[in-house]
Amino acid sequence: MKRIYDMVILGGGPGGYTAALYAARAGLDVLVLEKLSAGGQMALTSQVDNYPGFPEGVDGFELGMRFQEQAQRFGAVTEYAEVRSMELGAEPKVLHTSGGDFYARTVVLAMGAGARKLGLPDEDRLTGRGVNYCAHCDGMFYRGKTVALVGGGNSAAAEALYLSRIAKKVILIHRRDTLRATKLYHEQLMQLPNLEFRWNSAVTELAGHDRLSGVKVKNLISGAEEELPVDGLFVSIGRQPATELVTGQLELDNGYIRADESTKTSIPGVYAVGDIRTKALRQILTAAADGANAAHEAELYLTAG
Ligand SMILES: Cc1cc2nc3c(=O)[nH]c(=O)nc-3n(C[C@H](O)[C@H](O)[C@H](O)COP(=O)(O)OP(=O)(O)OC[C@H]3O[C@@H](n4cnc5c(N)ncnc54)[C@H](O)[C@@H]3O)c2cc1C
Structure with missing residues (x-):
């Protein structure tokens, strides 16, 4: 029998792991799919000075590991696999990955950005x-x-x-x-x-x-x-949102997934957090804030459904 997660999160950066933390802590059955390692882009820098709570600054890779550990403490599981395609409109939603297919009632898109x-x-x-x-x-x-x-x-x-x-x-x-x-x-x-x-x-x-x-x-x-x-x-000429997987499925704006602070996308039960969505400031803190909002919205969606 196929397992259907309450929430599958695509991407293990600060947006993805904050959604995982909030959702798992709220009792949801949560899976994070990550193709490389925890932390996303912040793992590329050795000094993060503007994430609150670290007065001396913190190594980005270490911060990423801490995000992951905190979500794991409440039961969020990580699978290291690359998502290759998705059926976001299906019920349940399907994610086809290098490690097989995964099924979800809600999906949080947290693929972030790559180098331009x-x-x-x-x-x-x-x-x-x-x-x-x-x-x-x-x-x-x-x-x-x-x-x-x-x-x-x-x-x-x-x-x-x-x-x-x-x-x-x-x-x-x-x-x-x-x-x-x-x-x-x-x-x-x-x-x-x-x-x-x-x-x-x-x-x-x-x-x-x-x-x-x-x-x-x-x-x-x-x-x-x-x-x-x-x-x-x-x-080093900027970043570009990793939206190839959702092109044609979701509304985009200038290449970014169209979503406001609620993180809701044009498909019910699908949320976009962090650098991948339309917003003014793309940072660790704002990605994390989106993750919290997405988990909250997903909880409301699952309860209503
Ligand atoms: C060098 C550098 C330094 C930075 N320094 C700072 C700083 O000091 N302070 C600050 O606030 N911000 C900083 N930023 C910006 C900050 O890192 C980003 O705003 C933040 O990481 C965005 O988080 P995110 O969760 O949206 O996505 P990301 O961090 O981009 O994470 C996305 C994750 O999704 C995974 N993924 C993508 N596609 C797939 C797929 N198909 N299948 C599986 N996994 C997938 C990626 O491997 C990645 O781990 C820096 C960025 C860079 C590049």
Whole structure:
């Protein structure tokens, strides 16, 4: 006989595990499906300074483990499997995963976001072969080497600082003539002896067969092109919601699942939490708040049904 969970949560980031905590604590039968490891995006940073309750800051990976443990304490179970497709309108709802099919009365979508890509022809082929999207994950492979970094926001600035401590040289390539990152970062970056800037510039081509060997950079004002031999390229140009699985099933707005603070989507019993839904501020705290709201709404839905 197939087991039907009260709630299946897709994604083990702060949104997913807070929904799991609240729902399991309310007595619901809860399963979290996670394709990698607990924590989601926050596991990529070693210092979270703005999650309340940690006056000294906290390692993002550790915080993720704590989210998971707290939900487990009330009975939430995690299966490590990738969800490949879903039947959200069915009754019960079905999630087809790399580890088999799972059935649910309610589904919480907490797939978060992934790195935005440059969109260059050889990018996918060279990903993991010199092209990277997370300095804190892959920076250590470039000790004593030369790397380029694309971006100009706070994440890019933090990654430039981090890479400058590992790499021989970091070349920061940015579309504008000034960074969008906060002033605090500007001051720190300007003092780095091994950081070079390419302002008003964009990467237009990736070179290399088995591995990245260099990038072509175009000055967007003069049109001049330059070939930079680099060992690695880090892309830090923002995040993109992981909504491929729900396209065609749910209402989207600019690529995000349309849902307000109630987290209710266009399908009854399906909730969207965290970075994947329409909202103004995408952070750990706001993802966690969504998780609590989703569990509350799901409880009301299950009681009414
Ligand atoms: C480098 C970095 C540093 C950051 N620093 C901070 C900070 O200091 N403070 C702050 O408040 N915020 C920070 N953020 C933002 C914060 O991490 C996010 O806002 C938050 O993690 C969003 O949580 P979420 O639950 O919506 O999704 P995510 O954290 O993105 O988690 C989604 C999870 O779903 C899983 N998943 C996705 N698709 C599938 C699938 N098909 N099958 C199974 N599992 C799937 C993913 O593996 C992932 O674990 C940072 C983000 C990054 C990238």
